[in-house]
Amino acid sequence: xxxxxxxxxxxxxxxxxxxxxxxxxxxxxxxxxxxxxxxxxxxxxxxxxxxxxxxxxxxxxxxxxxxxxxxxxxxxxxxxxxxxxxxxxxxxxxxxxxxxxxxxxxxxxxxxxxxxxxxxxxxxxxxxxxxxxxxxxxxxxxxxxxxxxxxxxxxxxxxxxxxxxxxxxxxxxxxxxxxxxxxxxxxxxxxxxxxxxxxxxxxxxxxxxxxxxxxxxxxxxxxxxxxxxxxxxxxxxxxxxxxxxxxxxxxxxxxxxxxxxxxxxxxxxxxxxxxxxxxxxxxxxxxxxxxxxxxxxxxxxxxxxxxxxxxxxxxxxxxxxxxxxxxxxxxxxxxxxxxxxxxxxxxxxxxxxxxxxxxxxxxxxxxxxxxxxxxxxxxxxxxxxxxxxxxxxxxxxxxxxxxxxxxxxxxxxxxxxxx
Numbered sequence: 334x335x336x337x338x339x340x341x342x343x344x345x346x347x348x349x350x351x352x353x354x355x356x357x358x359x360x361x362x363x364x365x366x367x368x369x370x371x372x373x374x375x376x377x378x379x380x381x382x383x384x385x386x387x388x389x390x391x392x393x394x395x396x397x398x399x400x401x402x403x404x405x406x407x408x409x410x411x412x413x414x415x416x417x418x419x420x421x422x423x424x425x426x427x428x429x430x431x432x433x434x435x436x437x438x439x440x441x442x443x444x445x446x447x448x449x450x451x452x453x454x455x456x457x458x459x460x461x462x463x464x465x466x467x468x469x470x471x472x473x474x475x476x477x478x479x480x481x482x483x484x485x486x487x488x489x490x491x492x493x494x495x496x497x498x499x500x501x502x503x504x505x506x507x508x509x510x511x512x513x514x515x516x517x518x519x520x521x522x523x524x525x526x527x528x529x530x531x532x533x534x535x536x537x538x539x540x541x542x543x544x545x546x547x548x549x550x551x552x553x554x555x556x557x558x559x560x561x562x563x564x565x566x567x568x569x570x571x572x573x574x575x576x577x578x579x580x581x582x583x584x585x586x587x588x589x590x591x592x593x594x595x596x597x598x599x600x601x602x603x604x605x606x607x608x609x610x611x612x613x614x615x616x617x618x619x620x621x622x623x624x625x626x627x628x629x630x631x632x633x634x635x636x637x638x639x640x641x642x643x644x645x646x647x648x649x650x651x652x653x654x655x656x657x658x659x660x661x662x663x664x665x666x667x668x669x670x671x672x673x674x675x676x677x678x679x680x681x682x683x684x685x686x687x688x689x690x691x692x693x694x695x696x697x698x699x700x701x702x703x704x705x706x707x708x709x710x711x712x713x714x715x716x717x718x719x720x721x722x723x724x725x726x727x728x729x730x731x732x733x734x735x736x737x738x739x740x741x742x743x744x745x746x747x748x749x750x751x752x
Contacts, residue, residue, distance in 0.1 A: 361524030362563055365604050368686040370646050376735045378681045379689035380725040381414030383651060386703050392442030400446060403697040404453040406711040411725025414527060416691050419459035419508050422469025432477050432500040441514055447525055448515035456527035461505055464534045474500055489539040492549040502556055509560045521561040528565035529557060535569055537591035543575040546591050554602030565604040568597055572608035572635055584634045586615035598643050605645050608635045610652035621665055625672060632676045640686045649673055649690035655706030667716050674724040681731050
């Protein structure tokens with residue numbers, strides 16, 4: 334009887350455990366396991382885009398059709414992830430017009446973006462604050478603290494001041510707990526959101542040792558995870574190597590901004606690494622061939638380190654080439670896209686760590702005023718749009734192959750259990 338009872342208990346436990354895994358695997362949240370992203374239990378590879386303007390445009394109901402058009406065009410090209418801002422601090426049409434005080438109309442714009450992404454099957458990466466002055470950024474936070482009597486000498490005090498950190502945490506908490514007026518789902522419970530980003534391209538040039546940024550990411554990652562364990566979290570890094578790996582600094586452009594690709598991404602709570610690629614900006618005085626060579630070496634180094642040192646997946650979260658560059662041609666832009674996409678596809682094909690790439694930036698008709706030189710309109714047929722669609726198709730094939738292989742493996746296990 335004891336043996337029978339034990340066997341019965343094990344069967345019950347097995348079924349409970351299996352049910353838990355199935356529920357977790359099928360809930361629509363993107364997760365990580367080892368070096369891979371997973372969606373509903375299968376390896377997940379994505380081709381995506383940046384569109385920082387989504388909330389801003391959607392805050393005007395008469396302009397929301399542009400958000401819908403962008404998502405529709407993205408979906409028709411196989412794009413499945415969009416990275417955008419969940420911030421607009423102070424200034425013109427802000428989301429947060431003073432610490433803890435919010436513009437409901439702007440928040441409803443973000444609600445619409447999330448609901449529309451859900452409708453088109455697009456996952457979102459939402460960033461909490463900007464390193465730069467546009468849309469407020471760390472400068473606005475520091476100025477708010479100064480206006481309330483804090484003596485702060487640098488915009489980098491964003492990372493040090495307890496008062497400023499309190500403002501930031503309040504914003505994070507407000508966004509995570511936001512009840513979406515369109516979907517009726519709190520952001521922290523919505524699988525439409527793939528991941529949160531602590532900051533767009535954090536930099537702390539006043540402390541090149543990297544200790545300030547390391548401490549800030551550690552504190553804020555822990556804070557986000559204390560509220561929301563459903564979603565992935567990334568730091569927003571460009572990928573510059575720092576003090577923890579001096580031998581890797583040779584891959585950097587000549588920039589020292591107080592971040593550390595290895596140390597920052599090893600922090601508990603940071604689920605995956607990011608890297609940005611702008612050889613046209615970082616190496617503006619060099620020729621196109623040198624810039625392409627840099628890009629290939631840059632990505633190779635980061636993919637290797639993500640796989641063997643960090644043991645976490647990596648996303649190329651920004652890349653592009655501006656038509657404002659001297660000597661620009663569509664052919665040269667296409668070379669950049671092909672190089673990045675080839676690196677992603679090669680890694681994915683062999684089961685590596687590269688989860689995908691998000692180009693900067695997607696625009697749609699009537700958005701010429703948002704053009705920064707990098708904008709791509711998928712509604713206008715171009716060789717670049719074709720390259721984007723081809724990459725999406727190739728990654729989808731890898732996902733189908735992986736799912737088929739997993740299903741075969743699971744059926745084999747099922748037959749083994751039955752014997």
